[in-house]
Amino acid sequence: xxxxxxxxxxxxxxxxxxxxxxxxxxxxxxxxxxxxxxxxxxxxxxxxxxxxxxxxxxxxxxxxxxxxxxxxxxxxxxxxxxxxxxxxxxxxxxxxxxxxxxxxxxxxxxxxxxxxxxxxxxxxxxxxxxxxxxxxxxxxxxxxxxxxxxxxxxxxxxxxxxxxxxxxxxxxxxxxxxxxxxxxxxxxxxxxxxxxxxxxxxxxxxxxxxxxxxxxxxxxxxxxxxxxxxxxxxxxxxxxxxxxxxxxxxxxxxxxxxxxxxxxxxxxxxxxxxxxxxxxxxxxxxxxxxxxxxxxxxxxxxxxxxxxxxxxxxxxxxxxxxxxxxxxxxxxxxxxxxxxxxxxxxxxxxxxxxxxxxxxxxxxxxxxxxxxxxxxxxxxxxxxxxxxxxxxxxxxxxxxxxxxxxxxxxxxxxxxxxxxxxxxxxxxxxxxxxxxxxxxxxxxxxxxxxxxxxxxxxxxxxxxxxxxxxxxxxxxxxxxxxxxxxxxxxxxxxxxxxxxxxxxxxxxxxxxxxxxxxxxxxxxxxxxxxxxxxxxxxxxxxxxxxxxxxxxxxxxxxxxxxxxxxxxxxxxxxxxxxxxxxxxxxxxxxxxxxxxx
Amino acid sequence: xxxxxxxxxxxxxxxxxxxxxxxxxxxxxxxxxxxxxxxxxxxxxxxxxxxxxxxxxxxxxxxxxxxxxxxxxxxxxxxxxxxxxxxxxxxxxxxxxxxxxxxxxxxxxxxxxxxxxxxxxxxxxxxxxxxxxxxxxxxxxxxxxxxxxxxxxxxxxxxxxxxxxxxxxxxxxxxxxxxxxxxxxxxxxxxxxxxxxx
Numbered sequence: 001x002x003x004x005x006x007x008x009x010x011x012x013x014x015x016x017x018x019x020x021x022x023x024x025x026x027x028x029x030x031x032x033x034x035x036x037x038x039x040x041x042x043x044x045x046x047x048x049x050x051x052x053x054x055x056x057x058x059x060x061x062x063x064x065x066x067x068x069x070x071x072x073x074x075x076x077x078x079x080x081x082x083x084x085x086x087x088x089x090x091x092x093x094x095x096x097x098x099x100x101x102x103x104x105x106x107x108x109x110x111x112x113x114x115x116x117x118x119x120x121x122x123x124x125x126x127x128x129x130x131x132x133x134x135x136x137x138x139x140x141x142x143x144x145x146x147x148x149x150x151x152x153x154x155x156x157x158x159x160x161x162x163x164x165x166x167x168x169x170x171x172x173x174x175x176x177x178x179x180x181x182x183x184x185x186x187x188x189x190x191x192x193x194x195x196x197x198x199x200x201x202x203x204x205x206x207x208x209x210x211x212x213x214x215x216x217x218x219x220x221x222x223x224x225x226x227x228x229x230x231x232x233x234x235x236x237x238x239x240x241x242x243x244x245x246x247x248x249x250x251x252x253x254x255x256x257x258x259x260x261x262x263x264x265x266x267x268x269x270x271x272x273x274x275x276x277x278x279x280x281x282x283x284x285x286x287x288x289x290x291x292x293x294x295x296x297x298x299x300x301x302x303x304x305x306x307x308x309x310x311x312x313x314x315x316x317x318x319x320x321x322x323x324x325x326x327x328x329x330x331x332x333x334x335x336x337x338x339x340x341x342x343x344x345x346x347x348x349x350x351x352x353x354x355x356x357x358x359x360x361x362x363x364x365x366x367x368x369x370x371x372x373x374x375x376x377x378x379x380x381x382x383x384x385x386x387x388x389x390x391x392x393x394x395x396x397x398x399x400x401x402x403x404x405x406x407x408x409x410x411x412x413x414x415x416x417x418x419x420x421x422x423x424x425x426x427x428x429x430x431x432x433x434x435x436x437x438x439x440x441x442x443x444x445x446x447x448x449x450x451x452x453x454x455x456x457x458x459x460x461x462x463x464x465x466x467x468x469x470x471x472x473x474x475x476x477x478x479x480x481x482x483x484x485x486x487x488x489x490x491x492x493x494x495x496x497x498x499x500x501x502x503x504x505x506x507x508x509x510x511x512x513x514x515x516x517x518x519x520x521x522x523x524x525x526x527x528x529x530x531x532x533x534x535x536x537x538x539x540x541x542x543x544x545x546x547x548x549x550x551x552x553x554x555x556x557x558x559x560x561x562x563x564x565x566x567x568x569x570x571x572x573x574x575x576x577x578x579x580x581x582x583x584x585x586x587x588x589x590x591x592x593x594x595x596x597x
Numbered sequence: 598x599x600x601x602x603x604x605x606x607x608x609x610x611x612x613x614x615x616x617x618x619x620x621x622x623x624x625x626x627x628x629x630x631x632x633x634x635x636x637x638x639x640x641x642x643x644x645x646x647x648x649x650x651x652x653x654x655x656x657x658x659x660x661x662x663x664x665x666x667x668x669x670x671x672x673x674x675x676x677x678x679x680x681x682x683x684x685x686x687x688x689x690x691x692x693x694x695x696x697x698x699x700x701x702x703x704x705x706x707x708x709x710x711x712x713x714x715x716x717x718x719x720x721x722x723x724x725x726x727x728x729x730x731x732x733x734x735x736x737x738x739x740x741x742x743x744x745x746x747x748x749x750x751x752x753x754x755x756x757x758x759x760x761x762x763x764x765x766x767x768x769x770x771x772x773x774x775x776x777x778x779x780x781x782x783x784x785x786x787x788x789x790x791x792x793x794x795x
Contacts, residue, residue: 005620005630030636111635135658168658169620169632239658246657323661341663342720344681348712350674353607353698355641390641394703558699560642574739575609 003173006038008136008165012103013038014174015143019099020181022070023048025058027435028464029077030112031166032105036075037465040476046180049476051467054405054435055080059087059102066096066156067193069183071147074102078117078160079404083436085122088156090195092126093203095154098183099147106162108285108320114385114404116318118286119160120237120262127207129214130158130263134241136170142223142260153214155207162285164239164320215264223260224269230254233273234330235290236283237262243326244283254334265293274303281333282309285321308333357390359561360537360577362529363456365503367391367398368557368581369527370425370454372506373513378422380415382408384437386429387463387531388456395558399427406436413440413449423517424451431461431469433486438493444522445494452516453495453524455486458531466534490524500526506584537577539593543569547590553582598628598757599652601660602750605679606671607696608635608645611743615669616647618747618770622762623651633658642698644675651757667755669746671729672696673713680720688723688755690746690790694730694739725749725793732785741782744771748786753793760787 006014013035016024024047026036039049048065052058055076062072076084081104088102104122107113123130131146133139143159150157191199218224228248233255236244241258248256257273259266274280274297282291291309298305308314315329331338357364367388370381383389383399384406392399401411408426416424428437433455444451461467468474470484490498497519499512509527516523541561549569553562561575562582571591583591602619604612613634620630628651635645648660662681670676670691683689695710717724727749729742744767750756751763764780771779 005617005624007634164633164658167634167636169617169630169634171624171630242657243659246655246661249654249656323657323659326657327661339663342681342683342685344720346716347677347680348716349706350678351698351701351706351708353643354700355608355643356699358641387641394700554702558703560699562702563697564702564705 001173002176003171005169005171006136007034008139008161008168008170009034010038011136011140011170011172012143012159012161014042014172015140016073016101016147017042017047017178018175019144019147020071020179021047021073022098022180022183023062023065024073024075025050025052025061026075027052027055027058027080028461028467029080029105030464031107031163032075032077032103033464033467034166035103036476037467040478044177051469051476053470055084056087059084059091062100063087063091063096066098066100068098068186070098071181071183072098072100074100076102076104077113078104078106078119079114080104081119081122083405089126091156092128093200093207094193094195095203096150096156097154098181099150100156101143101146101150101159102156103159103161105166106160106286108162111163111320116286118289119158120289121287123158123263127211128155128158129153129261130160132238132260132262133159133161133165134238134258134260135165136168137172138223139165140172140174145221145223149214153210162238211264215267218261218264218266219268221261221266223258224266225258226255226269226273228252228255231276231278232334233257233277233280234283234333235259235280235294237290238285240283240285240321240326243321243323244330246323247326247330259290262289262293267297270294270297271301274298274301274305277305279306280308281314281330282307283315283321283326283329284309288315354393355390356393356558356560357387358532359559359575360532360579361387362458362503362527362532363388363391364396364557364559365506365529365579365581366454366456366509366527367396369503369506369509370513371396371398373510373517374423377517380412380422380424382412382415382424382426384408384426384428384432386432388427388429391427393558395555405432406440409437409440409453410443412451413444413447416449416451420450425454426451427454427456429462430455430457430459430471430486431467434470434484438489441490441493441495441522449522450520451522452513453522455524455526457486457526457528460531460534462531462533466531486526495522495524497521497523498526499524500528503527503529504579504581506581532577532579538580539578540573540576541571541578541580541582541591541593543571544590544592546588548588550587552585552587553591556585557581599654600667600757601655601665602649602651602667602669602756603660603665603679603682604647604649604669604671605675606645607675608642610645610671610696611740612645612647612671614770615743615747616649618744618763618766619649619756619758621766621770622758625762625766626759629653631655631658644678646679667750669750671742671746673710674708677713677716680717683721686722688725688753689717689721690725690727690749690753691717692729692742692746693726694728725753725790727789732789733782736778736782741778744779745782745786748783749790752787752790754790
């Protein structure tokens with residue numbers, strides 16, 4: 001056994017390895033990305049591991065292996081589950097042979113996501129079980145149980161940690177060199193593996209009869225717990241249970257019920273609690289999922305119990321919970337006297353810190369080049385998901401829309417069809433291009449749209465922590481592979497004008513944008529420069545006494561390394577990487593590389 | 598022994614390494630440790646916070662308000678932003694050098710951190726103010742401040758951590774190239790902390 005202090009995501013990975021997975025596939029997305037990375041760190045080659053091109057691919061690759069009897073893990077963030085939902089909904093009907101667990105990490109807040117969707121609702125929608133761990137320690141054990149249930153009921157199973165479990169750290173003791181579980185191999189059976197309306201009808205019926213049985217099974221599951229006594233009960237799940245426990249501690253005058261398996265709901269266990277209570281509080285994040293289940297059960301059984309939660313105003317409808325919020329909501333429910341708080345109402349105004357593009361980020365230069373080239377012309381700038389969403393911030397202000405992965409490319413086509421006087425741009429990162437950008441380009445060519453595709457190619461998946469992708473020439477098995485070439489793809493799709501530029505060569509980059517704007521059809525500019533976080537900085541810039549303090553550099557590019565010190569423009573040397581964009585725009589020629597002038 | 602420690606600052610200042618060093622040093626002493634980090638978009642120049650909880654009476658990964666024994670603030674406004682976590686009589690160790698957000702350079706409100714330090718002093722009895730630029734000048738970069746401020750905390754005796762354990766974790770976790778400078782930064786911070794009489 002080996003004991004290590006690890007992140008919740010690593011605990012999930014180690015648990016899945018202990019459960020004997022033979023294959024793991026995923027697509028990066030905060031807060032889930034470190035699961036695949038942890039497996040890569042410990043993989044001795046027995047597990048086929050991949051960053052798939054997107055979540056749909058990951059789930060389908062895993063489905064194939066699970067058909068053959070192998071245990072498989074799929075990882076993604078909650079919005080990734082939307083991308084994977086097409087195969088998931090059908091796979092729920094077809095079922096699996098080898099245990100298959102799909103980790104979909106939810107992000108209450110949201111801290112790094114577009115939506116506050118709730119994977120527990122998705123599980124109910126897809127009619128498959130879901131597990132909800134409350135800590136890294138529990139996640140390590142619970143994912144092993146999830147594999148057992150998956151195999152017992154031949155169904156894919158969802159596992160949904162939230163950000164605070166994924167990014168919490170705890171000590172995990174785990175078996176080194178876990179072995180993949182042996183499997184039989186694929187056995188052909190078209191009545192089983194080929195989905196047809198007839199099979200769907202039969203399996204749907206089977207699933208609806210089966211799920212209440214799984215609910216009964218879950219009523220006995222050791223990680224659904226009931227502690228304490230009294231006529232009041234608190235129901236909680238996931239990290240909200242940890243917050244509730246932090247408030248309750250060892251108190252015994254209230255019942256605390258942890259729901260680790262929100263679907264199929266452990267109804268018998270719940271009923272045994274509801275029958276002895278007058279009042280129940282549901283403390284959960286995202287949807288009022290447990291709450292509506294309790295309302296349903298109380299209604300069906302005509303129980304005289306008051307059920308409180310989000311739908312009754314006893315919980316906020318959006319945002320994440322916290323230990324403090326638990327104290328506030330649960331304290332009120334139990335009639336406790338609130339703890340004295342320090343009075344901080346006289347706090348001075350705090351600076352706001354929206355996230356920004358790093359100093360030296362090539363995206364800043366790309367956005368600036370497009371902005372310059374389009375100065376005085378009407379243009380639409382459709383953004384996408386990645387670091388470059390930060391191009392929306394002032395002073396760049398270069399993101400007019402952002403919807404979901406890949407959408408900028410197609411949204412800009414829609415804008416074009418409403419206004420062909422404007423130049424329509426789509427900005428997409430290299431990883432997003434592969435994940436869900438390519439079909440949008442085909443759509444533009446096929447339907448004869450007029451648009452400029454700007455591929456911000458920084459040779460990595462930067463925002464989620466620098467994962468490789470098909471264009472990088474590396475994969476998660478540690479192999480050097482042939483790069484998938486974005487330019488050749490675009491040529492193959494039929495683009496006639498594809499220009500590759502270094503965004504830091506401002507003059508050339510501006511010229512490329514202008515040339516494309518004056519050409520009809522679908523054009524592409526590849527802004528190619530590596531992410532500053534994975535390259536060695538070139539040096540530092542310096543401001544000479546030629547500076548006239550016009551602040552053009554600050555007003556135009558918004559680099560965090562350019563600051564005002566004692567009323568003068570200055571370079572913060574700890575942040576500057578010497579990219580030189582500021583020197584290119586300085587009207588007084590006052591900025592140069594260190595040691596130049 | 599239960600200790601709740603908040604580390605806060607701005608993305609890129611190295612709070613995550615400092616929190617890992619605290620956690621692993623406490624584990625060396627046989628303590629149960631839990632922590633939680635800010636990871637993701639906020640790391641790009643946003644406010645970041647680490648919660649480190651030492652002891653077996655911690656259920657939540659996040660420290661409740663009014664419970665932190667120590668706040669290690671890498672930036673003055675971030676100390677104020679997170680002050681509600683501090684328990685009565687808790688210790689604040691704060692860097693007086695501000696990190697000005699880009700928005701501040703665009704619309705200058707004159708934020709220089711001084712007002713924050715004054716506010717901290719009116720609200721808390723125990724405040725250690727350190728100037729990261731001065732402290733780290735001899736090391737050539739403020740990047741070593743994360744280990745230096747950890748030294749201040751350990752030197753103050755309020756963390757319950759032994760300097761030996763932290764030093765051995767620095768040796769384990771820091772790449773060889775920067776090890777020597779990190780050790781010197783830690784020892785210098787420890788001296789400052791030891792001279793503080795709460």
